[in-house]
Amino acid sequence: xLHTLVVLVEDKPGVLDRVASLxxxxxxxxxxxxxxxxxxxxxxxxxxxxxxxxxxVERVTHYLYKLVNVIQVENLTYRRMVTRDLALIKINTEAxxxxxxxxxxxxxxxxxxxxxxxxxxxxxxxxxxxxDGFVRVxxxxxxxxxxxxxxxxxxxxxxxxxxxxxxVTYGAVPV
Amino acid sequence: MKRTGAQIVWECLxxxxxxxxxGYPGGANLPIYDAMRDFSIHHVLGRHEQGVTxxxxxxxxxxxRVGVAMATSGPGATxxxxxxxxxxxDSSPIVCITGQVASKYIGYDAFQETDVTGISLPITKHNxxxxxxxxxxxAIRQAFYIARSGRPGPVLVDICxxxxxxxxxxxxxxxxxxxxxxYRPDLAxxxxxxxxxxxxxxxxxxxxxxxxxxxxxSGATDLLRQFAEKAQVPVALTLLGIGAMPASHxxxxxxxxxxxxxxxxxxxxNADLLLAFGMRFDDRVTxxxxxxxxxxxxIHIDIDPAELNKNIKVDLGLVGDLKEIVTQIDPLVQPxxxxxxxxxxxxxxxxxxxxxxxxxxDNGHLYAPHVINDLWRHxxxxxxxxxxxxxxxxxxxxxxxxxxxxxxxxSGGLGTxxxxxxxxxxxxxxxxxxxxxxVVGDGGFQMTQAELSTAAQEGIKVNVAxxxxxxxxxxxxxxxxxxEKNYAATxxxxxxxxxxxEAHGLTGLRVTxxxxxxxxxxxxxxxxxxxxxxxxxxxxxSVYPMVPTGADLDKMIRRPSPIxxxxxxx
Ligand SMILES: Cc1ncc(C[n+]2csc(CCOP(=O)(O)OP(=O)(O)O)c2C)c(N)n1
Numbered sequence: 001x002l003h004t005l006v007v008l009v010e011d012k013p014g015v016l017d018r019v020a021s022l023x024x025x026x027x028x029x030x031x032x033x034x035x036x037x038x039x040x041x042x043x044x045x046x047x048x049x050x051x052x053x054x055x056x057v058e059r060v061t062h063y064l065y066k067l068v069n070v071i072q073v074e075n076l077t078y079r080r081m082v083t084r085d086l087a088l089i090k091i092n093t094e095a096x097x098x099x100x101x102x103x104x105x106x107x108x109x110x111x112x113x114x115x116x117x118x119x120x121x122x123x124x125x126x127x128x129x130x131x132d133g134f135v136r137v138x139x140x141x142x143x144x145x146x147x148x149x150x151x152x153x154x155x156x157x158x159x160x161x162x163x164x165x166x167x168v169t170y171g172a173v174p175v
Numbered sequence: 176m177k178r179t180g181a182q183i184v185w186e187c188l189x190x191x192x193x194x195x196x197x198g199y200p201g202g203a204n205l206p207i208y209d210a211m212r213d214f215s216i217h218h219v220l221g222r223h224e225q226g227v228t229x230x231x232x233x234x235x236x237x238x239x240r241v242g243v244a245m246a247t248s249g250p251g252a253t254x255x256x257x258x259x260x261x262x263x264x265d266s267s268p269i270v271c272i273t274g275q276v277a278s279k280y281i282g283y284d285a286f287q288e289t290d291v292t293g294i295s296l297p298i299t300k301h302n303x304x305x306x307x308x309x310x311x312x313x314a315i316r317q318a319f320y321i322a323r324s325g326r327p328g329p330v331l332v333d334i335c336x337x338x339x340x341x342x343x344x345x346x347x348x349x350x351x352x353x354x355x356x357x358y359r360p361d362l363a364x365x366x367x368x369x370x371x372x373x374x375x376x377x378x379x380x381x382x383x384x385x386x387x388x389x390x391x392x393s394g395a396t397d398l399l400r401q402f403a404e405k406a407q408v409p410v411a412l413t414l415l416g417i418g419a420m421p422a423s424h425x426x427x428x429x430x431x432x433x434x435x436x437x438x439x440x441x442x443x444x445n446a447d448l449l450l451a452f453g454m455r456f457d458d459r460v461t462x463x464x465x466x467x468x469x470x471x472x473x474i475h476i477d478i479d480p481a482e483l484n485k486n487i488k489v490d491l492g493l494v495g496d497l498k499e500i501v502t503q504i505d506p507l508v509q510p511x512x513x514x515x516x517x518x519x520x521x522x523x524x525x526x527x528x529x530x531x532x533x534x535x536x537d538n539g540h541l542y543a544p545h546v547i548n549d550l551w552r553h554x555x556x557x558x559x560x561x562x563x564x565x566x567x568x569x570x571x572x573x574x575x576x577x578x579x580x581x582x583x584x585x586s587g588g589l590g591t592x593x594x595x596x597x598x599x600x601x602x603x604x605x606x607x608x609x610x611x612x613x614v615v616g617d618g619g620f621q622m623t624q625a626e627l628s629t630a631a632q633e634g635i636k637v638n639v640a641x642x643x644x645x646x647x648x649x650x651x652x653x654x655x656x657x658x659e660k661n662y663a664a665t666x667x668x669x670x671x672x673x674x675x676x677e678a679h680g681l682t683g684l685r686v687t688x689x690x691x692x693x694x695x696x697x698x699x700x701x702x703x704x705x706x707x708x709x710x711x712x713x714x715x716x717s718v719y720p721m722v723p724t725g726a727d728l729d730k731m732i733r734r735p736s737p738i739x740x741x742x743x744x745x
Contacts, residue, residue, distance in 0.1 A: 009357070010356065010357060013304075014292070014304075017293070017296070018296060021296055021297060022297075025297045055484075058484075059481070059484075059485065062480050062481035062483075063481055065357075065359070065480065065481075066300075066479070066481055067301075067357070068300075068301040068321060068355060068357055068358045069357050070357045071356050071357040
């Protein structure tokens with residue numbers, strides 16, 4: 001089963017390596033991993049989709065917290081969430097198939113972002129299933145190249161999952 | 176004040192209260208060594224960076240404070256890796272400071288460049304690469320803080336050579352509290368969990384405390400004793416938990432696990448409540464997890480949340496400082512006697528003890544357990560004993576009965592051969608008033624025997640007792656039990672250890688008969704300087720009892736009775 005984790009990390013060199021290496025070291029597979037800045041300076045946000053049972057994911061959560069640069073980990077799998085993947089798909093378009101493709105782009109609410117005489121680049125966002133579906137439909141028409149970002153996720157509703165009280169300071173422990 | 180990066184390194188160490196550094200110089204940390212003379216920190220020059228790291232580890236384990244090791248870039252840093260992994264597995268607080276090539280060469284495969292922060296990533300609690308002089312102080316301050324707080328562990332600080340050389344014109348030490356938004360060393364359980372724990376303890380009929388190194392690290396040994404007495408709960412120790420309770424205490428059953436005593440493992444299997452105090456249910460103590468203490472409810476107290484439910488599912492997990500948590504549980508626990516339970520354990524203990532090698536008539540042969548038992552008697556159980564890995568380690572755990580905490584040091588989690596001698600040197604520096612003994616095998620000793628030279632140069636006294644059985648004994652034992660005595664690559668020829676000691680200007684002694692043990696121990700204790708004793712022990716003796724890997728904890732290979740037939744008997 002796939003789990004979707006949101007991980008807030010300090011934006012420092014090597015943090016991505018620490019996180020990715022943790023999964024390798026504990027023999028847990030990453031399905032996808034995205035990372036980008038947040039609106040909070042110095043804090044980046046990762047969305048990690050992990051294959052494994054609840055138990056493994058709970059263990060991974062603890063391991064993630066052991067990393068000094070990891071600030072917060074939330075498992076969105078069982079919450080109401082929005083996940084989005086973005087794909088760019090370059091496709092063959094001999095003249096006679098063009099209309100059919102445009103129709104499909106319409107149905108899947110994609111955009112055409114580049115056009116040549118014999119090719120198109122289509123941009124599509126959606127949850128993973130939708131993109132999988134779109135790719136399946138396009139495949140027989142001849143996909144030249146495809147790239148996907150991997151999922152980003154956010155919980156529905158008006159609250160932020162970012163725990164702002166994480167900015168605690170700790171005094172040194174007595175030696 | 177005007178300071179170079181190298182001076183800042185020493186300033187920071189001094190501020191952390193460091194009095195001794197174990198290290199080895201080279202090109203990439205020369206500026207640090209050059210600045211050393213301005214500071215009153217003693218430097219111990221080891222003979223290999225692995226040794227240096229084990230020394231820092233031994234220092235930390237004996238003393239409780241952070242141990243510091245230094246090495247140059249490239250091979251110096253990679254030589255530290257075994258020592259860092261050893262410290263990591265056993266939650267030992269050390270800070271390793273490595274030199275690195277100049278920042279502009281990073282990534283260009285410069286001479287002696289290795290990505291040591293990358294290599295050490297999975298075996299450090301955290302690590303830092305300081306490419307600029309401004310980064311040195313924060314890195315070192317955080318390194319010490321992280322190393323010693325929460326669940327302790329090794330932290331590495333890699334410092335580029337140009338950063339060591341660069342100057343800050345108006346440098347000042349930052350005394351403000353350390354701010355690490357993602358680091359939580361001070362978790363504590365909610366009060367409901369404290370109450371539930373107390374209720375489970377009060378309801379138990381056959382409770383057992385499993386005490387690990389966490390008891391020692393949180394300074395909870397007195398508390399453990401009082402708590403166990405009040406609720407009459409027998410205590411089993413992990414290897415690294417040795418010393419958490421005085422060995423002579425009637426409620427201290429002794430060591431659990433693969434080479435634990437049979438009554439201890441049986442008690443665990445028969446318990447209706449296990450109280451895991453700062454231990455992590457390592458596979459060497461559980462045996463087959465499917466059949467492990469199946470009738471026991473389990474309470475696990477550990478400072479590291481990742482340890483709960485990792486190896487063994489528990490009914491109640493409490494995260495936080497053991498001492499604090501037990502202090503809170505204690506008033507809610509009713510005094511109890513558990514008389515039947517405790518008596519049953521004692522009678523099994525007596526039955527088992529009959530098989531013990533100590534209780535057999537003296538047949539003149541020299542058995543390692545005899546040596547260790549004699550050592551225990553002579554030193555009243557109060558020496559600081561550092562072991563290597565293998566049979567020597569298990570026999571020391573079984574036969575040297577420790578009365579005090581922090582007087583038993585051993586590489587548990589990693590099982591690092593070669594740990595014994597350098598860790599003993601570090602331990603002696605960490606506890607100069609301690610009588611330090613290293614108990615080692617002939618194999619492990621040869622891995623780091625060069626550190627004898629360090630002991631000689633430092634003029635310190637550690638006594639080295641080599642259990643010389645002519646084999647890689649523990650592996651030979653496995654070959655005997657599980658590989659039809661196919662002694663592949665385990666017979667080992669050794670140099671003359673007496674001459675080796677003498678070559679270092681040290682004293683060497685040899686013992687071949689049971690009768691010579693006491694004399695040798697006495698001589699070693701009375702002779703100034705490091706003494707090496709070559710105990711020519713029985714070659715094919717084995718450590719009993721033993722739970723084969725993955726077997727049920729109470730399915731032990733028991734001590735043969737009468738004693739195991741030996742090469743000479745045949
Ligand atoms: C660095 C390292 N290499 C290999 C091993 C595997 N190993 C475990 S015990 C042992 C035998 C140790 O022999 P010796 O040092 O003579 O001690 P003895 O068991 O005879 O007391 C070996 C090879 C290890 N633990 N560490």
